[in-house]
Amino acid sequence: MDIEKDYIKLIFGLKLKQVRTQKNLSLFGLAKLTNLSKSYLNEIEKGKKYPKTDKILLLCEHLDVPYDQMVSLKLDNNLAPIGEILKSGILKEIPLELFGIQEADLIDIIANAPAKVNAFISTIIEIAQHYNLSRESFFLAALRSYQEAHSNYFEDLENQVIDFSKSFQINLDSKITIEELEAILKEEYDYTIKEIAFTDQEALEDLRSIYVPKSKTLLLSTEIDHPQKAFILAKEIAYNYLKLSNRLLTFSWIKFENFDQVLHNFYASYFAGALLLPRQLVVGKINDFLHNEKPNPEEFVALIESFEVSPESFYQRLTNLLPKDFHLKNLFFLRMSHRIGSDVYQIKKELHITNQQEPHANETNEHYCRRWVSVKTIDEAIRQDKPHFFDAQISSYVHSGNEYLVFSSATKDPFVNHNIRSISVGILINPAMKKKFRFIEGKPLVKRIVGVTCETCDVKDCLERAAPPIALEKKKRHDNTDFVVQQFINQYS
Template identity: 30%
Template sequence: LEEAAVSFRQQFGEQYQCTATTPISRRTLETILQEVYGYVIDTTLIQEHPELGKYRTVFFQGKQPRLLINPALYERQARFLLARELGYQFLGLTERSTTSTPDQIQSFQQILNDFKAAYFAGAVLMPRTAVLDDLQRFFNLPTWDPRPLEQMLTAYHVTPEMLLYRFSELIPQFFGIKLHFLRFHHTRGSRTYQLIKQLNMNRLLVPSGIGLHEHHCRRWLSIRLLQELEEHITEQAVQNLTMDDVPAGVQMSEFLDSRDRFLCIGFARPLVLSPNVNSSVIVGFRVDAELKNIIRFMDDPAIPQRIINETCERCPLTAEQCQMRAVTPVLLEAQQHERERKVTLDRLKAMFRAERNS
């Protein structure tokens, strides 16, 4: 897929003025779809049908394929979706989702092809060589500085999700670092933080299954960024926000029991198609002897340090030790009561056994 993205730029670069390093404009992507693949691109129909407002795109197959794009999207989101559409065509992927986000999954091949097209889009918009150079310069910084990350959002004209997901594709292979990628959603005014997406390469304790109805630790960077966003951004500011206004955050997280440490970097922003919903994305790196050799700013004392746990329901910290607790540790208390019952039963069994043998 990386080589396919390179081939795409080589094949169309001269004719459409998109070299191996220059950003590809939305207009260029639309023109290639129209002139090479015969597409009709519509940016009004979704708006005219409010019931379709949750979709980013809708695709109709035919002699002249038709792609509906939601006009409420940020420009850089529309750009990614156009690049993904080119991925389906350039890679010859026919079994695919026709709506974004898809309403239903018909087969594993559909999932695989959707993944391939999305990967291709990211690789076309954020060329491997350029991103690796940017990452190397970022990792070589002696102290933490969010500006290079924020400058990458602007230079590649992408969202935080696109940028960090691209990191997750390249960093493990080219820097030898395992990482995790987490995306959380939070409805403004609520106390619920929902884990939407995860890629977990470094054995991070993420209670996504057992924790569906539990409260994730409020000290995680993912949740801290969402809380800070809700505290500091007004409704008017949400409407005027651009992707260039999204600040990057950092945290060194240490698990309470295992003492495993993770350097986490991420962003939080409002969602454009989901009113009152904020989203955070982070990548985290397990701290070991090798990480310091790769990320020079890892030990910067200016980076916030936090002791974290899995969920509030499982955490032994007292209210005095953690003022961010969302609920009481009911599961931890239940486990303690279970252990106490077992100890009592074992003691009684031993006592009765001794009486029988006397």
């Protein structure tokens, strides 16, 4: 598809519709004036056809518009933002079909309500500039929406793992070994695998692997542990088995060139997680854990460690399987990061299944609630100097009344020196959930009243508060002012 030609057709169509509507002409009326068919004019306005010169002259004559103005690609202020987004090619970069959207659908929306779409696009641009939203952030947000729309479970990838295991004679009832993963890469895909000290190069300190396509060489950092190595190898297998050529070359990622790389990185990661944590095996072990009426924290840690994967891989896998196999679709995934010695806790990754919005990342530099178990595990991992600190609690959100059972594991951040990170999964507590997690009614877990950020929280006498509730107090002042204003309006009406 010729993007430049498509852009020219779209711009002409938008300008024609803008002029026609300004003249208060219907398509039927313009067709009658010009003796051009209504369907032909409709296709021009939708950007599907570009009229020949004689037809453009005819339109200009009856619409009383200069020819040069109509064929110019310059747009007035009403259409300029739309032109920018069309010219940028962003609609080509994001595979809209993943969301069941055809590009023509968006063009129809733009053509039918250009002023409203212009206002919407202008708002998005302003928000992006205000929060310094990068291209990568935009792509990752689109990916997160895609995951959430599918409850983060992808049957086709699960089946691909099963097909792979049959083809390569991998037993999914037991753990796949690093030796098996290496053998597949070397013998089936002609890889050369080398371990080098990335820490010798300061610029590479945050990386764990580099793939060199030309020689099919995989460079692995000597600093990685067994779970990290297994995940990297499994991900490389995924790229090859799924035939994903447009891919990232480093782990962790440095930059995304386009949305396909974001999507393929997700597909490869999902495949790797499903291979290292086979669905039936994980579901069986979770059921065994849930049948225990009085489980202790050590048992949950043992469950994670039985797979020899990182806590993050295990928690990510839970977000695939809890909605599908346990019908628990109201959950969130959270990764928090904290630099030792600082007072800053940042949400680095989040996922909400069925759109429950607690907790959620914010861009206003507010302080996340220090009562979260996600924060507590980080603090305790530092205080107790433990490589893996696990805890769980019932978090009761003060504003909504929603309660979640939250599991959280804190470990050293493998990618950032002097940082600790926690991985958490929260499951909304409701009758269906209680039937699965019977122990929640037995030995009482710690229940804590929590907020989202200190600035928006009105929990009284909070000893953990990191900042006063200034945003909440401002809202209360505005609400009170509005109430008094309404009284005066009623009095003098």
